[in-house]
Amino acid sequence: MTDRAKWFFVALVSVIVIGIAAGVGVVGWFQYQARGSAPSAIAISSADDWATGERVVFRNTAAGEGYGQVASVPLADPQGPRALVDRACDRVAASEDEFVCLRTERGVVPRYTATLFTDDGSERDSWPLAGIPSRARISPDGTLIATTSFVTGHSYATVGFSTETVVHATDGRDFGNLEDYTLVVDGEVVAPVDRNYWGVTFVDDTTFYATAGLTTTGTTYLVRGDLETRTLTAIATGVECPSLSPDGARIAFKRVTSGSGPTAHWTPAVMDLASGEVRVLNRETRNVDDQIAWLDDDTILYGLPRDGVAGDTDVWSLPADGSDEPALFIPHAWSPAVVR
């Protein structure tokens, strides 16, 4: 082949493969437009109807208009029409007057932020996150916000998997990153190099529970944290993503019931804090990778991906005593937060 023929061949192949990529792009764009402007796949009430009183605040994952936005439904009618507020979030947590929204801001440079909104959607506070949002919790009185994000490496910046869990105060105090806290296991101060923290649940304004995980061995500890003394004390093992029950007596969490690392299968479980007794709720056989929420003292809620529909999820309920099968609680929903 002459040089000219060679470059002609390269140009021909380039036109073909770039043409294919462009075709995929155009089809993708039209599909996205069609989905976005299509009416919502589920009944929506007007924004003025933002549920007051006892309610569930969540991320709406129904295809069509309002996908990804924060929604609320009254506790009495969780499958009824949902009120949307025009704020898109990946993860949401709510208290009486406000909700915190963790999101990935698209752009040529993606950014990750946490923003605190009042219920009508006006912004009160905003701060950057280190990576992709994972978990969010607000303290009972709404002054503290805990966030967990994945700090992801890059081929030039690979630090392996790590999470960053920080506690942000709305009154200007800074409680910082849990990694800087003192970790106590079996009465001794330890500092394993591969520790990570995730999934905070607040008891009050100084005390909380969280997960301390060791990446290498896969061991996870339930730790009780104190924001004043900046200490974390391990009180149990095999507990991930704790969630304190409304009566403060039990912790709902996910436990690895088979596999490990990339093949881990998580099953919801409940631990009695006084006795340390754990009940694995194995009536739920699907893999639950979520921080559980309590609907009331007898029922837990969690999100699961909807089979075969990318980007869609449902919130399921399950009796906390393991007495019954899981039931669909809110369709097309994610990241439930119960406000009462």
Place this chain on the structure above:
Amino acid sequence: MYISLSNTPEPDEQEGTRSAPEANRPRGVRTVSSTVVTLGVVSMLTDISSESVAAILPLYITGVLGLSTIAFGFLDGLYQGVSALVRIAGGHVSDRLDQPKWVAFVGYALAAVARLGLLFGSGFAALTAVITADRVGKGIRTAPRDALITAASRPETLGRSFGVHRMLDNIGAAVGPLLAFFILLVIPDGYDTVFATSFAFAAIGVVILGVVVPNLRARGRTHGTGSAGAGRTDAAPRARFDWKVITSGPMRRVLAAAGMLGLLTIGDGFVYLVLQSRGGFAALWFPLFYVGTNVAFLAFAVPLGALADRIGRTRVFVWGHAALLAAYVTAALPIADIAATVLCLVFLGAFYAATDGVLAALAAQLTTPETHGTGIAAAQTVVALTRFVSAVGFGFLWYAVGRENSILIVAALLAVAIPVAAVLLRTIAPVRGES
């Protein structure tokens, strides 16, 4: 600078017989072989392809597959190790067969085929297979490609050649993520478009390598478009491959020095985390740190490669670690946010520019044409493995004595290691043919 697209060196120059010293040529007309530029373009396209996918993978795993990134991060370290081991095999096979182009081709093609898998496969298992194929491909191709660059360059300007190649390579690494995020900005759920685009760039790169890049043979001395058969008949009796080439003499000292310095190279990730802990500016721009480092790398690659040709590759390689030292110190010292962050990234980029291509040039300089692939692979593998050990060790230090202290300790050790490495390598003469 000026890059000629027509100037492939004559065979006698490849052998390093005394050609006119570069310094005597007029400035600005030093040329780099078109083969090197083409290989740079191939790498650029391949990097656009792989970095665009790498950048959006965490979002894809969490947002579309609904998995946590735990699984991915867990396997990532393992792949790095596989890549390092495959790399030395790739270099060795390339030397054995005397077919650097086609060994590199296999590596590039494997990565391109893996992209197709992303389009048609789904789920975590498919993703894992694709990423593995990609890493293995990268491991296979790196050393033969660098051997090819060596074969296409004059020994006196090898540093510049590698500089040009690494510059083009890093343009791809900087463009890839931006392109991917741009696609997602226009089509928020357009992951398929990103995968298709990634495949397109990889395929174009493979085709250019296969069709345009000449099959330069180290032993046959047939350069240009000579067919494989002709190369074989013209070849001198096949030299017996000898591991001693890389385990004795100056090469051993280079490997020792590179290994020692590699043990004190803790990885950008940690430096970024120290920067990020200052909060404010650094935390906000955290996702862009690697782009900043890449941009600095590509800006310095050619000047520092040329400098290495002029004052000696060992010198630039060893003293390039002073830039790393400066990056550590800037990251640890409590200076103003923006200035410290930008300076630190510039230092990191300069460090890579002074060491990455320069080390390949140094390894090529110290090995025979028959062992270029193995020699380059050995040097790169030593660096990759010691850096991995360093990252693990630094993790321990980080938690034992704290963020700033640990980085300052490594900085102090590095300040001692740099002069030691300089002494260790002082007897390695500059390039043959240079005064």
